Amino acid sequence: MTYWTRRNFLGGSAAALLGASAFANNPVAEAFAAKQPFYGLVMLAKRGVPVYVQTFGQANIEEARPVRNDTAFAVGSISKWLTSTTVLKLVESGKLSLDATIGKLLPWYRAEGADKVTLRHLLSNSSGIPNQFSTALKADPTLRNLPLSTRQAVERFCSGDLIFTPGSRFDYVSTNWYIVIGIIEEATGLPYQQTMRNLTLDPLKLSATGTDRTGAAEAYASITPPARKVDLHQPYMIASGGYYSTANDLLRAARAIFNEGFLSPQSVQALTHIEVPSENYTLGGRVKTLNIDGQRHRFAWETGRTGGYRSVLGHRLDGEDTVIILNNTDLPQKALDEFAYDLMHATVVT
Missing domain, CATH: 3.40.710.10 (DD-peptidase/beta-lactamase superfamily)
Structure with a gap:
């Protein structure tokens, strides 16, 4: 009851x-x-x-x-909405562009999507970048407890070949947002959570x-x-x-x-x-x-x-x-x- x-x-x-x-x-x-x-x-x-x-x-x-x-x-x-708000504050200040590719915003990103996927695609969950985290987690449930840096997580879980043309489909995967964190940190030189605090929350x-x-x-x-x-x-x-x-x-x-x-x-x-x-x-x-x-x-x-x-x-x-x-x-x-x-x-x- x-x-x-x-x-x-x-x-x-x-x-x-x-x-x-x-x-x-x-x-x-x-x-x-x-x-x-x-x-x-x-x-x-x-x-x-x-x-x-x-x-x-x-x-x-x-x-x-x-x-x-x-x-x-x-x-x-x-949290995605609050993050998008912070991204737009960075766009307003000239530090980011919604239509810039990952490769421009995150120079160390070398996957297929580097020159095809834009920040807009990531924020709208239409990037075509496969979610490799879910597959890895099924194989090893302890993976969720592994303390990886942003770059380590992006390179490990968000760097597969595109599964569809960016912008052509919706794919609601959390891994898009791992890359967004990397882009924010690259643009500001600060940890993502500190930028969220500085630009939006405070x-x-x-x-x-x-x-x-x-x-x-x-x-x-x-x-x-x-x-x-x-x-x-x-x-x-x-x-x-x-x-x-x-x-x-x-x-x-x-x-x-x-x-x-x-x-x-x-x-x-x-x-x-x-x-x-x-x-x-x-x-x-x-x-x-x-x-x-x-x-x-x-x-x-x-x-x-x-x-x-x-x-x-x-x-x-x-x-x-x-x-x-x-x-x-x-x-x-x-x-x-x-x-x-x-x-x-x-x-x-x-």
């Missing part, structure tokens, strides 16, 4: 201290949480201001620690966003009995899915990036231009058109899955509406996407 609990800190100094807010219950959220073991957080915001925030269940079942409004969760591939005041999971919610494959499910990310894997964040940080980031001038208009256009129409995929994320009350609206649609964590960040590009869902009980990603649509009373157009 599954079970769920809810924790909502109400009003006054306790709410201010714990970062919690009191809102009327949302029937859609309550019904979703009652039907399955949904532990996590739901936030709805209007013009960057939360209008509904609700927490469900436990951040740590063994310690009976409830999810709070300021609990951090692993956000999986939302300027946006995303103090709760980072790669340190201390204090974050644990992730579970099941809750009765509790069985944890957490992926290990080596530094060369972080760009594709290794960051942790909170709902408040994600809301702040979406508003600043898309609506408040953190990126130039040209960069926002690049970040929201669909590169792979079959997947609605842009650079590090997706853009979807939703029908709400008979009106069509374009949303940046960032999702994340790693271990038992699932996340959704849906942000209307005009800044009017945002939905954020963070989960640590291994629910299907499709179920969370549909939950997000239901919360906004929306249907998907594209």
